[in-house]
Amino acid sequence: MSFQQGLSGLNAAAKNLDVIGNNVSNASTVGFKQSQAQFADVYANSLTGAGGSSIGIGVKVAQVAQQFTQGNITSTNNPLDMAINGGGFFRMDNGGEIAYQRNGQFQLDKNGYIVNPTGGKLTGYTANASGVLSTGAPAPLAINTADLTPQATSEVNAVLNLDSTGTALPAASFDMNDPTTYHSSTAASVYDSLGNQHTLQTYYVKTAAGTWNVYAASDGTPIPAAGTPVSTLTFNGSGALTGGGQFTVTAPVTTGANPITAAFDFTGTTQFGSAFSVNTLNQDGYTSGRLAGFNIGADGTILGRYTNGQSAVLGQVVLANFANPNGLQQMGNNLWTETATSGTPLVGTPDSGGLGVLQSSAVEDSNVDLTAELVNMITAQRVYQANAQTIKSQDAVLQTLVNLR
Template sequence: MSFRTALSGINAATTDLSVTSNNIANVSTAGFKEGRAEFGDLYAASIFGTSRNTAGSGVRVTGITQQFTQGPIEFTNRNLDVAVSGGGFFTLNNNGATVYSRAGNFQVDRDGFVVNPTGARLQIFPPTDQTGNNFETGRLQDLQLTTTDSAPSASTEVVVGSNLPANGTVPAASPFDPNDTNTFNHSTSITLYDSLGVAHVQTLYYVKTANPNEWQLHNYIDGTAVGTAQTLQYDAQGALTTPATGFVTLPAYTPTTGAAAINLTLDLRSSTQYGERFAINDLRQDGYTTGRLIGIEFSQEGVVFARYTNGVAAPLGQVALTTFPNQQGLQNLGDNLWSETFDSGGPRRGAAGTSDFGLVTSGALEGSNVELTEQLVNMIVAQRNFQANAQMIQTTDQIQQTIINLR
């Protein structure tokens, strides 16, 4: 009986060493969770229960559990490296099977899908609009990077924050001619875009009139006058009084590119008449041309944005995180993947930063939660246990040999 008891101890120590060895081997594996061997004692039982005077029958392995504590966040500055700081697993589609992972070392396959190293596709909640705030959380979708250009958007508003000199004088020549600098005081230009994304140059010309605090604003697009001159009137403190709302709606301009007519509104609310110098403090418009994809990024809430060369950031979806009532019940599939089991309970999905889900960190990976020093100590302890049980077998053998040698 002592042989079997000691042998169970050797087997338990061997299992403990195997678990420790696996932990040490994966000390640099992204998203790896430390394993722990757990044991239970053995007692021979009869129909009347275990006798108080019965020696134990050894030890058995009751389970090898994983410790789902947070691993260190290691920054890599690679956009497709993503870490979860807090609760939740990445949700992946592995050839139709839903699996889960804490390793966020993703890449793009030849079809544009964002996948892990084994080819499992990252799952997202698809967007319901382009604001980046609303997502369809009841449906999962593969995250795929589009290879098409970002569509252009025609300019509709131009913000002009100009300061006109209070001591401005009437131009030396008249009438106004955009090709004669003697017929206007100042000018400024900005690039506009039509519905096809083609650039057009808008030029604004300022002409001082003979009336105090009054100017004429001429608007040209690609050298063609758009509407008549607009009167700008300022009060004694230099604030704009005409137009009263600060907005000027220009007539439609139809470009020669075949695009739709450009309908512009000038926002002049920040226009002033101060001092002695002309200045443009703000000049911007809301249109943009087509753009090529230059990369993606993840917000802390897991929203995936595609960034284009035209400055547009389009939401592609929100990373779907999953948690379980009993994480210890998950089945380890290898390759940093887990699957749902009956013991784990049903999955509960949500977005980063909500409920008990953690936040997403872009350009970083969650490292292994294995503490190497602790594992080395565990290895020494398991080795001692193995040696002690082996010594028990040797001692039992000597005792039996002594009995056999009795005459």
């Protein structure tokens, strides 16, 4: 009798409706991956092997397979939200237990850790105070909100043009307070070891053809002493710098910080018959700064921006991928865990080794296609009705047999 086939068909259609219903209910779940019920036919075993005219005894659910296709990317206003465009999973630390997710909705907890809505901590490579990443084992990522330590100026790079048409002046006549005793000057803001700002001035006096004395002052005080040059720049007949372009200036400070020792580099400076100009004048020091914001790059690097105009690496998000993602075990709350079937996780930085890239201030939508699911629901309903009809028909046949006299 075909009651068994019809009953297995009813069960299979009901399971299919369950899968479709779960897909539809999660159509708005960020990072959700839709599932598909896959079926297999069933045949009875025979002691002598299956014959050519064997009749199947129904259907069974072979597996419920998730479809790890890419969902749409939607922009958000949260800088901690991240969407994976491509393969891979976020690696989460749930109290020591490692889990994986595609949902990129994150926030900061009271300790500064990047966490998901259930409190799991996002893992990656942490950075020290100097912004150097520790690329060993991934660890929970935290946003360090401490002030950025000031850096004393150690280098000053200057590219100038000194006017070759200037009239040579006696070196002994230089007086920083008398503009008639020098040809031109520059001023650069430099910083001591405590982050205090100072003004380092340089003065240029042409003493002979192709020869210029350089004098310096810090906050209006001559260094090393009044009337003593810190270097002499020499130029050839083509106006190119030939000597004196690299020298060191030590400026004492009165703020309790260490003296400022700056190495000047005038490489590229010229002496042409045109007006004095400053093409480049920069230095490597800065004052302390507070964290003003941060952004996450496509490679997972978390870059902090500070109020002093500097930036520093705060960490790097890592992703994990598997040889067989369908072997992962679903744990709920948008999480999966590895199994023997999935294989071991392959951990790496985004945009490397087949892993996708990250897009910050965005999330990956569910990959459920509602239109397709509603059509599948109608099909599953018709299948259920057809299997019920086979049972009804078999019942009528059996009733006929019972009524024979």
